[in-house]
Amino acid sequence: MIGSGLNRRGFVKGGVAAAGLAAATPLLAACSGRGSGDTPVAASTTVAASTPVAASERIVIVGAGVAALAAADELRIRGFDDVTLLEARDRIGGRIWTSSIGDGIPVELGATWIHGIRGNPVYEIAESNRIATVGSDYDNAVLYDTDGRRASPVDEGLWPDYMRLAYERPDESLRDVFEEFASANGLDTDDRLLWLNALSSMFEHEFGADLSDVSIMAYDGPSEMRGTDVVFVDGYSQIVDVLAAGVDIRLNHPVARIDHSGPSVEVETQSGSVFTADRVIVTVPLGVLKAGSISFAPALPASLKGAINALDMGILNRTCLLFDDAFWDTDVEWIGYAGTQPGQWSETLNLYPYISQPVLAMFNPGSFGAEIEQYSDSKLADRAVDTLKVIFGDVPEPREVLSTRWGSDPWTRGSYSYLPLGVEFDTYREMSKPVGERLFFAGEATHSRFPSTVHGALLSGRRAARQISGLLG
Numbered sequence: 001m002i003g004s005g006l007n008r009r010g011f012v013k014g015g016v017a018a019a020g021l022a023a024a025t026p027l028l029a030a031c032s033g034r035g036s037g038d039t040p041v042a043a044s045t046t047v048a049a050s051t052p053v054a055a056s057e058r059i060v061i062v063g064a065g066v067a068a069l070a071a072a073d074e075l076r077i078r079g080f081d082d083v084t085l086l087e088a089r090d091r092i093g094g095r096i097w098t099s100s101i102g103d104g105i106p107v108e109l110g111a112t113w114i115h116g117i118r119g120n121p122v123y124e125i126a127e128s129n130r131i132a133t134v135g136s137d138y139d140n141a142v143l144y145d146t147d148g149r150r151a152s153p154v155d156e157g158l159w160p161d162y163m164r165l166a167y168e169r170p171d172e173s174l175r176d177v178f179e180e181f182a183s184a185n186g187l188d189t190d191d192r193l194l195w196l197n198a199l200s201s202m203f204e205h206e207f208g209a210d211l212s213d214v215s216i217m218a219y220d221g222p223s224e225m226r227g228t229d230v231v232f233v234d235g236y237s238q239i240v241d242v243l244a245a246g247v248d249i250r251l252n253h254p255v256a257r258i259d260h261s262g263p264s265v266e267v268e269t270q271s272g273s274v275f276t277a278d279r280v281i282v283t284v285p286l287g288v289l290k291a292g293s294i295s296f297a298p299a300l301p302a303s304l305k306g307a308i309n310a311l312d313m314g315i316l317n318r319t320c321l322l323f324d325d326a327f328w329d330t331d332v333e334w335i336g337y338a339g340t341q342p343g344q345w346s347e348t349l350n351l352y353p354y355i356s357q358p359v360l361a362m363f364n365p366g367s368f369g370a371e372i373e374q375y376s377d378s379k380l381a382d383r384a385v386d387t388l389k390v391i392f393g394d395v396p397e398p399r400e401v402l403s404t405r406w407g408s409d410p411w412t413r414g415s416y417s418y419l420p421l422g423v424e425f426d427t428y429r430e431m432s433k434p435v436g437e438r439l440f441f442a443g444e445a446t447h448s449r450f451p452s453t454v455h456g457a458l459l460s461g462r463r464a465a466r467q468i469s470g471l472l473g
């Protein structure tokens with residue numbers, strides 16, 4: 001966990017390697033999504049000559065998150081010049097959402113990191129547009145126990161045992177695996193608490209789901225790109241703005257119905273406006289598809305509906321607190337808290353190293369993350385400060401507090417997709433298949449190699465654009 005001496009994204013790989021379960025293991029190979037057709041592509045820069053066929057096609061894209069914007073960009077490159085995006089919100093970017101706190105201090109309410117900069121198309125956009133990023137180090141962390149004392153990390157040498165057990169029991173939840181592990185290793189009460197907090201950090205914060213809902217098969221190790229992780233100095237939304245330049249985007253256009261029964265597709269908004277297109281790319285989040293917020297005529301095929309039902313949306317919420325002055329060590333990036341309720345208020349990111357401002361971001365995942373969405377803003381602020389008081393003693397009132405409620409957000413209904421216990425990783429592949437030649441899907445939950453990430457969403461948008469362009473030869 002944060003402060004455990006092992007970073008979250010590095011740990012499972014390290015643990016798996018140490019356990020002698022490298023990629024030769026069938027389970028891991030199944031997980032890796034190899035041969036999925038979702039091969040990452042480098043950022044396209046050449047503008048293709050507009051073919052008459054592409055130029056005459058009218059494309060509607062539902063949503064204006066990174067998948068939609070990447071699809072529009074790729075279509076433009078491939079000569080499509082009649083592309084319209086219909087977005088439900090009054091802003092673009094979807095789950096990339098740089099808001100501000102205090103006097104215009106940028107804070108991320110959604111995506112924060114570029115996970116692995118090597119070969120990452122998001123990083124390529126950042127670099128080519130001179131968008132400033134700064135390295136992020138999960139090991140630059142301190143851990144506190146229930147009483148606010150500096151805690152020792154869990155015994156690193158035991159991680160391979162836990163991982164081995166988890167891979168041997170892919171049908172059991174990570175929570176059940178833990179019970180077996182705890183009794184085999186004779187963990188006492190204090191150690192159990194440290195371990196449960198560590199596992200929450202590794203898995204619950206990663207997937208947005210409780211340990212009892214996640215199987216080891218959900219681990220997204222294969223979805224990681226190589227290289228260091230970085231964050232944006234002036235906000236992730238800069239990536240969105242680059243992609244959105246010159247794109248026809250209609251804000252406040254929530255789509256309610258898509259009729260793909262005829263020779264062209266009719267896309268109807270909640271207010272009754274109808275947009276006609278030759279082809280449509282649907283990029284709305286899995287949570288929106290699961291909720292049936294958009295009706296399809298004819299209905300989606302059973303295989304796709306099955307995948308939508310099987311996959312789930314995790315929740316990770318964030319409470320950002322701006323203080324007048326920093327009362328914590330401004331050089332430390334992560335403040336870990338192994339409290340009696342594992343995973344609750346257990347991870348705090350210090351934004352000072354990135355933006356030189358006294359802002360903390362506290363995370364809550366899974367069912368507790370969902371529960372606190374019902375809290376009032378002031379109750380959320382009080383709970384956050386209560387935790388900080390355990391660690392730091394006297395804590396001043398925050399100047400401003402911002403909290404997310406991704407689970408109740410009607411335009412996403414969760415933070416990102418995850419693979420629930422008992423569901424095959426291959427299910428993601430079903431999500432990427434077009435329906436006939438008119439209806440295409442993109443978005444993080446349609447990328448079988450990099451789900452739940454920005455780069456996965458971006459690549460899925462490019463894939464949908466290529467699917468359309470491929471059809472037209």
Ligand SMILES: Cc1cc2nc3c(=O)[nH]c(=O)nc-3n(C[C@H](O)[C@H](O)[C@H](O)COP(=O)(O)OP(=O)(O)OC[C@H]3O[C@@H](n4cnc5c(N)ncnc54)[C@H](O)[C@@H]3O)c2cc1C
Pocket residue numbers: 062063064065066067068086087088089092093094095096109110111112113114115253254255256283284285288293294316317318406410411412414415416442443444445451452453454455457
């Ligand atoms: C709290 C949080 C932290 C995250 N951290 C990271 C991170 O650090 N790094 C990382 O790589 N990824 C992270 N992610 C995941 C990443 O943000 C997403 O995978 C990615 O942004 C999804 O892009 P998308 O285009 O698939 O979906 P979205 O960005 O959700 O775009 C879909 C769009 O469709 C719109 N829409 C929904 N319904 C309708 C409708 N009926 N009609 C019209 N429009 C509609 C939505 O408003 C939205 O704009 C995080 C996500 C969250 C929530």
